Amino acid sequence: MLSTETPTDPSAPAPAVAPTGAPPDWSIVDVAVPRPSVRLAGVAMAGFSQHVSAFVDMAMVAHPSVTLLIDLSDGDGILYSARDRHGHGSFVVGLAPGDLRAAGRVGTCLQIRLEPAVAAAVLGPSAGLGGRVESFEDVWGREAGRVQDELRTAGSWDERFAVAADVLRRRTADRPPVDPEVAHTWRTTLAGRGRVRVEGLAEEVGWSRKRLSARFHAQLGITPKRAARLVRFDHAAHLLAAGLAPASVAFESGYADQSHLHREVKAFTGLTPTAVAGAPWLAIDDVAWPGSSPARSVSAAGSAPRRMARPGRAWNRGRTAWTDAH
Numbered sequence: 001m002l003s004t005e006t007p008t009d010p011s012a013p014a015p016a017v018a019p020t021g022a023p024p025d026w027s028i029v030d031v032a033v034p035r036p037s038v039r040l041a042g043v044a045m046a047g048f049s050q051h052v053s054a055f056v057d058m059a060m061v062a063h064p065s066v067t068l069l070i071d072l073s074d075g076d077g078i079l080y081s082a083r084d085r086h087g088h089g090s091f092v093v094g095l096a097p098g099d100l101r102a103a104g105r106v107g108t109c110l111q112i113r114l115e116p117a118v119a120a121a122v123l124g125p126s127a128g129l130g131g132r133v134e135s136f137e138d139v140w141g142r143e144a145g146r147v148q149d150e151l152r153t154a155g156s157w158d159e160r161f162a163v164a165a166d167v168l169r170r171r172t173a174d175r176p177p178v179d180p181e182v183a184h185t186w187r188t189t190l191a192g193r194g195r196v197r198v199e200g201l202a203e204e205v206g207w208s209r210k211r212l213s214a215r216f217h218a219q220l221g222i223t224p225k226r227a228a229r230l231v232r233f234d235h236a237a238h239l240l241a242a243g244l245a246p247a248s249v250a251f252e253s254g255y256a257d258q259s260h261l262h263r264e265v266k267a268f269t270g271l272t273p274t275a276v277a278g279a280p281w282l283a284i285d286d287v288a289w290p291g292s293s294p295a296r297s298v299s300a301a302g303s304a305p306r307r308m309a310r311p312g313r314a315w316n317r318g319r320t321a322w323t324d325a326h
Contacts, residue, residue, distance in 0.1 A: 031287050034161035040168060042118035046288035047157045049108045057103035060093065061281045062268045064190065064231045066119035067093040070136060072152045072160075073107025082133040090136035090148060092123075095222045096230045097131050099270030110151060110160060112168075113289070116220040116227075117183045121172040125219050178219045181205035185216060185224055194232025195254045198224045233268045236261060238285070240277040249273070 032047035039045075044065075070090045071078050079088050082100040093100065095116065114122060123139055137144040147167055154160040177183070185201045201224060202212040216224045236253040240246065250261040265273050276282070 029284075031284065032157035032161075033288065033290070034165070035158065038158075038161050038165045040118075040165055042115035043165075043168060044113040044289055045161055045164060046111050047109070047160060048111065048288075049157075055103070055105050057101065058280050059269060059271060059275070060097075060100045060102055061237055061271075061276060061279050062096050062098075062100075062230060062233065063113065064095065064227070064234050065113040065115055066095060066123070068110075068112040068114070068136065069093065069102070070110045070112070070148060070151060071107070072109060072148070073105070075105065075107065078109075079103045080133060085133050087133075087135050090144075092134050092136055092139040094132045094134075095220070096226060096268060097133050098268065100133060110164065111288070112164060116186055116222070117178045118172070120178050120219050121175050122168055123171075124175065125221075131222070179215055181207060181212065182216050182219050185212060186220065186227065189224070189228050189231050192228075192231075193235045193253070194228040194230070196228050198228070229264065230268065233264050236265070237269075237276050237279075237282060240265075240273055241279065241282040241285070243277070246273045 028050060030049045032049070034045050068090070069078065069080075069092075078091070080086070080091050080100065080102045082093075082097050136148070140147065147163075150163050150167075151160050154163055184205055188201060188204065189196050198213065199209055202209045205212065207215075213223050213225075216222070216227070220227070222230070232253055232255075236249050236255070239249040239252055244252070246261060247258050250256075250258045253261065255261040255264065262273055265271060265276055269276060269279075271279070
């Protein structure tokens with residue numbers, strides 16, 4: 001979705017992203033979603049393309065998935081910055097990365113969200129990366145360049161989604177699944193929107209809290225307690241983006257009070273609840289990730305419904321017109 005210039009010395013480290021206050025203009029971004037025939041369980045994909053170059057800089061809001069951002073633009077790649085980690089090009093975002101920014105000139109990008117259990121099968125144990133942000137090459141390995149080339153030369157979004165699905169299938173076939181107890185714990189946490197007790201989860205699977213925490217962290221790269229906090233934050237973030245007042249969001253999400261919500265939002269994003277409410281990263285969720293925004297039903301009364309793209313085609317928020325997904 002983003003690309004930008006890098007230092008003239010290719011061996012030099014990429015600079016940190018400096019905030020510019022230039023969020024993306026979604027009205028001129030085409031969004032493509034895959035057809036049902038190429039969708040995989042635990043995997044969500046969306047394609048973004050922009051033919052008019054425009055520099056953007058935005059905060060990326062934490063999500064309860066491992067995110068692959070594969071830059072397919074001409075140029076030298078996305079600039080990203082998280083904590084003390086800076087880089088450019090395609091990258092992988094682990095669970096709960098903290099304050100993360102991405103910047104560059106809008107181009108073409110494939111974003112893939114992997115549920116943690118799927119990420120462990122695709123990327124190996126501890127695929128949650130402990131909340132880190134790493135380059136795609138470092139995480140994927142020696143095949144990273146070939147995968148990016150195949151995606152870049154594909155003639156349409158349908159082809160890109162098919163290539164990505166095939167690559168993911170082959171990767172999952174090489175690794176055993178996570179423990180059923182770990183998978184059950186994650187599903188229960190997600191279904192409960194993070195409002196779960198680790199002791200109760202351990203009882204459900206017949207393990208001690210210590211064993212569950214150890215196995216969960218070893219396989220998903222995050223503790224059950226932090227996973228619950230992340231899932232609850234994600235629900236709260238979507239309520240904020242839907243226009244609910246912070247006090248109402250705190251109550252609906254199970255936080256002790258508004259101050260508790262503020263602290264959690266700050267911990268996961270480095271932003272205030274007000275900033276998260278207007279975050280451009282969330283503004284496109286109901287289009288790119290159908291079903292991921294439970295709060296849309298409680299958005300302001302009288303607002304017009306947003307049109308969704310048919311699978312395999314692009315949706316343009318500015319023209320609200322169907323276009324070929326190339």
